[in-house]
Amino acid sequence: MSEPVIRCTDLTKRFRGVNAVDHLDLELESGEILALLGPSGCGKTTTLRLIAGFEVPDGGTIEMGGRVVAGPRAFMAPEKRRVGMVFQEYALFPHMSVEKNVAYGLSKDPDRERKVGAALELVGLTGLEDRSPHELSGGQQQRVALARALAPGPEVILLDEPFSNLDPTLRGRMRVEVRRILRQAGVTAIFVTHDIREAGNIGDQIALIHQGRIEQVGAPNDLYHRPQTRYTADFMGPATFLAAEIEKGRIVTEIGVIPQHVDAPPAAGMQVMLRPDDVHLHASATGQGAILFQELRGGFFHYRVRLDSGTLVESQILHTHDFEVGTRVDVTIEPGHALVCFQDNTAVNLEPSGPPDHSADAHRHA
Amino acid sequence: MRVAELAHAPTVRAGGPRRRAPWPPAIIWAPAVLVGLAVLLPLLYLAWRTIGAGTEAIDLLFRYRTLGVVLRSLFLVATVTATTTLLALPLAWLTVRSDLPFRRFWSVITVVPLVIPSYVGALMFVVALGPKGMLQGYLEPLGVNRLPDLYGYPGSLITLSLLSFPYVLLTIRAALWRLDPALEESSRSLGHGPWATFFRVTLPQLRPAIASGGLLVALYTLSDFGAVSLLRYETFTWTIYIQYGSAFNRTLAAALSLVLVAVAVGILRMERASRGRWRYYRSAAGAARDPSIVRLQRWRWPAFGFFTMVATFSLALPMSVLGYWAVRGIAAGEPLNILWSAAANSIYVSALAAGATVIAGLPVAVLAVRYPGWIAAMVERVTYIGFALPGIAIALSLVFFGANYALPLYQTTPLLIFAYVVLFLPVAIGSARTSLMQVSPQLEEAARSLGRRPLRVFSTITLPLILPGILAGAGMVFLLTMKELPATLILGPIGFKTLATSIWSAASEAYFARAAIPALLLIVVSSFSVALILGREGRAR
Structure with a gap:
């Protein structure tokens, strides 16, 4: 060294x-x-x-x-x-x-x-x-x-x-x-x-x-x-912090279970961080929310969705998914990598239990 | 010529993270503090001498008609300041904001009276309008044997007003140029007419400019020695000179000088207090728009007439009278060789004064700009004394000091140069300060990060960049020294004649022709100083 x-x-x-x-x-x-x-x-x-x-x-x-x-x-x-x-x-x-x-x-x-x-x-x-x-x-x-x-x-x-x-x-x-x-x-x-x-x-x-x-x-x-902190998360770019709890090695949120295995005891009162590119939308009459705001950014649409619970979620998807304001949509989480959970504004160490979804170092937390 | 000084009065710089300035190195603060102490010396000595005389000084002050002197001086200062302001306000507005015919010509011409030293102006007044002056000569065939005596107050008021109004004119004009046109436009769009807008928006914005221009005129009038002496108006300066020169009452002269200094400081404080708490500058960034031009229509030619009249009385008349007497003097065979030696003496002491003042001012400027802090504030404030101190007070103090403690220096050139340094230090510091502020400290830091020691950095980076400003300051000090009268008169070595003292002695003995030639020469020289000021005004725009 x-x-x-x-x-x-x-x-x-x-x-x-x-x-x-x-x-x-x-x-x-x-x-x-x-x-x-x-x-x-x-x-x-x-x-x-x-x-x-x-x-x-x-x-x-x-x-x-x-x-x-x-x-x-x-x-x-x-x-x-x-x-x-x-x-x-x-x-x-x-x-x-x-x-x-x-x-x-x-x-x-x-x-x-x-x-x-x-x-x-x-x-x-x-x-x-x-x-x-x-x-x-x-x-x-x-x-x-x-x-x-x-x-x-x-x-x-x-x-x-x-x-x-x-x-x-x-x-x-x-x-x-x-x-x-x-x-x-x-x-x-x-x-x-x-x-x-x-x-x-x-x-x-x-x-x-x-x-x-x-x-x-x-x-x-x-x-x-x-x-590692909410400050870093916010400074580095837009993000949605969705209320989450850990249950049987899974992260559970109001829009469903996140496809990610975690090795942590059950816990409540956490937030999972979703970057706009982690969130996907599908038009659906029975969807969980409605489009509140749409903006074209280059080849992508940036959406803000209001869930029926009142929670706001940001999403960035390809310009081929063109939804008018008011369209009802299903919100799914398709990150392609491990997500980070926060408790009291600090990232929580979530050791992976099952096989990692994509990258092995996705769970490295200090 | 104090416009330049005021422009460089200590200001607060804004912007950037407020870093605490580092402690200045000894090579900067030691000479700066030394300069500050040296400048303080005459004032301290004056106070010490007066207080040392104890009750005698107070007795003398009360026994002598001091109150009359104070009141006359203040009355003259107040009326000259008021007259110049009333004269300068329309002149400034018309040259900046109206379609006055020959605007550019007038904006130069109205500043030129600054080239006439007060004693020359007063001399022309005596020559032309004295009881047995030129005007009386022309009226003689009509049976007028004697004109009413306009010496004393009326003569002083007229002469000093006509010579010093450009100070207010310059400051108001600069403010008019800086004024944001959007302010007047807002007022108009809010339903105020042109007059209401002028009085409610424009004029209040000009207040600081009027106050600082007025301050220049007030201090000019208070410290003027030449005009009031030739016109025999018993204000401070002339009274002090008489007590010192003819009555040999030095304690009284010192006591009066101290009172004079107190009055000057009081005037300075009044101007500070008048600045108030409002902000007077463009609040928004963005490209500065030129002031809009108001059409005078039928007032165009009356305005033109007003300018012609001002130029006639402040410039054309005195200059033609001067020219007439100069020609008469040369025709009568006035000895010119004396003139040349006087001119050489003037140039010699002025060059020495310029060099010494610039060298003394440099460490103070560096301290003030690069190491702001309490030392810098103290030293700067002290060196600013020369701005308020009348030349005669400094001269007297140094005479007493020299006679009592430094006899080898008494009536020598070094002591005279020292007086000039005290008087004109603010000018040299001001221009060094301005040019230093334009040199980003980053340039110096860059040079140090490239491996050069601080002194090398100063000589290879800072000095070459501020040299033009330093030279301009030296030029100003040179020209101011050329015109300086009371200190030269009192402190000059015996038999030492400069242009200024030649004019004064010839004028006080009524040898008009003999006075006219050096006066003309001096005006030519001081024209350069006005050109310098005007050049700065142009660049500031």
Whole structure:
């Protein structure tokens, strides 16, 4: 097991008495791309700035390559940390050409010309060396910022909301580009975002931050389908939480038994989480509910159904299932994977008893 | 020229997560605090000297006609402020919001009176309208042997109003440009007519601009020395000068200076209090629309006449009188070589003052912008003193200090430069501050994350980016120093003549022709400072 590139332990930062970062623990393996995801004000940017060395922690330690760079008795200045930073507004030096910007971190390097050329080639800007930053498009400016941060060969590169200043069409393209560049450079990266799609597209791992703490770390798919808390479940996308109880190793809800075996004692007062894609609808005069709302999203219809009990259920199905508002429908649950049950806003550990329905790790809960 | 200073008065910045600023490094706070203490020195010494004199100072204040001085000064300040506001409000509105003929021409011309130093303006007033002035000369054939004496209050009121109304004009105009047109449109659509809209929506929005422009005029009038001396109106500055220069009553002069400072601080506080609690800016984001233009119709040409009249009295008349006397002076063979040495002296001290002020202001600006906190607030407030302190008060304090404690410095150039630094520090800090605020701290952080130490970051990133602003500040200080009169008069080394002091001494002995040539030269120089201000107004739009 190699030493993590970055390890934050019990990291705390207070602003005006409020814990912006609150006893946060984080580890990052070499070459990994981690997305710090969360709403604005959750402490994700502060975490990034603490790692970069622009803020001094009020508690806890930050280690880089096994060495403490910030802690109770140590603080390493940002210029000594070998951490590259890409800022939200890129922070290109307006009085320097593209080439001078990229060369800025290589002042004492005898090999600087070659490294500048290599960095610019990596980001696809060869030939624009003499431009000044204001002559570049937003996407090009971001490439310069990346090249500048990568040129000195940092251990880690930090990106603060890297796509928020790009227009939506460019954003999609740059996501793919940035991931390619980071992969190609083989660098360990942390980036901050409030956009779930961005986090999932670029990050190998997502760390969801909530009120200065890490709510859950995992692969993007894990966070969506296997949230450990109601907060994660809600943040990652729309979901219906249906009242459920466990009876004879089965999850029983008002719309029927869920095809999933669980090895847990009988329990009541739980909620099972249904993503819209887990829920299927069939027109039926004797159905359990009626369509309340219909919206076309690309190739899918998004429906909201009111069950006769008054419960609302969300469903997303192919556009070929076109039901008008008011149509009576049967609601069935066809997840294709294990579902997660919650009790008191926390996921319940449900060990599988019978053969798993589809994937073996679907029941892994922390 | 204090418009620039006011624009950079300490403001609260909004937005972003409120991070507590880190403790500033010693290399920043130590020089900044030192500058703050140095600026405080003249004021403290003035207070200490007056209080040191104890009951004597109080006795003198009561025995002397101090109350009369206070009342005359306040009366002049109040009436000049009111006159300039009444003059500037229609001028500003017409140049921004109406289809006045030659709008662009007038918007430049109405600011130009700022180039005329008050003592030159007063001199022209004396020359043209004095009891035996040029006007009387023209009327002589009609049997008019003497015009009524307009010296004292009426002369001071007219001269100072005609020279200082552009201060209010500039602030009101800037506010009119910023005003959201949707506010007036809402008022109109809610059933108010144009006049009701002006008085109920537009005018209240202009209140802060009127107050800050009025503050500039009030402080200008209060600290003016040249005009009231030449027109012999016994306000603070002239009385202090007489007590110091002719009556040799230094304790009284110091005590009066302290009262003058108190009055200035009081005026500053009044303006603060008048700002009230309302917000006066666009609440919505979005592209700024240009103000809508009101058609004057049959009022178009009367408005044109109004502008012509203002321009005639504030600019055309004084300038032609000045030109006439300059030509007469050259024709009469006024020695020009003295003029050149005076000009060289002016440029020499002004350049030194500009350099020293900018260097002193830089750490204060960095502290204020990058490390806001109690130290920054204290230092900034202290350095702001120069904004309210009349030059004569600073000069007197330094004279006493030099004579008593630093005799080698007494009447030397360094002490004079120090006075200029105290007086004009807010200008240098203001422009350094503005340009620093435009440099994102992220640029500095980016440079540090690329492995450069803070000092290298400052010299390779920050300094090159703020240099234009610093130079603009230096330029302003240079031009202000060129015009400065009372401190130069009192603190200048013996036999040291600048353009300003040459004009003043020639004028006070009624050598009009001798005064006219340096005055013309000085006006040419100070035109550049107005061009600087106008350039900023243009960019701010």
